Amino acid sequence: MASPLAWNEVDPNARKWTDIAWDAFNEDRLTAKVQVSHAVMVSVLDGPCPRCNHRLSQRNLMTLVASLDPLETKGLDAATPQELAEVDFICDCSEEHAGRPKDVHSGCNTAFHLTVYIERS
């Protein structure tokens, strides 16, 4: 048995975490998207952390959308969701990782970045 991974002090922003997460996304082991509803934009992530492999299930408020008009004037058809958002995610698993600072209560200190579809409802 491998011992549990420690808090990531070495390469929390390494490109490889994004690559691993992207592979998981393409293999349907990870779900990531942005949902826009009533002018609220939320990023959604369900899947394994690319480093510690603990299950992540996140709903993060990204921003308030002041107006949807600029996107609508691009002529995008609601039936063909082609809008994309670039989203930064950070591991917030609920497992223990040795060396985690006392004021941090989740995660292994690993960030990754995905380009995901925007869903409107």
Ligand SMILES: [Zn+2]
């Ligand atoms: Zn973890």
Ligand SMILES: [Zn+2]
């Ligand atoms: Zn992690």
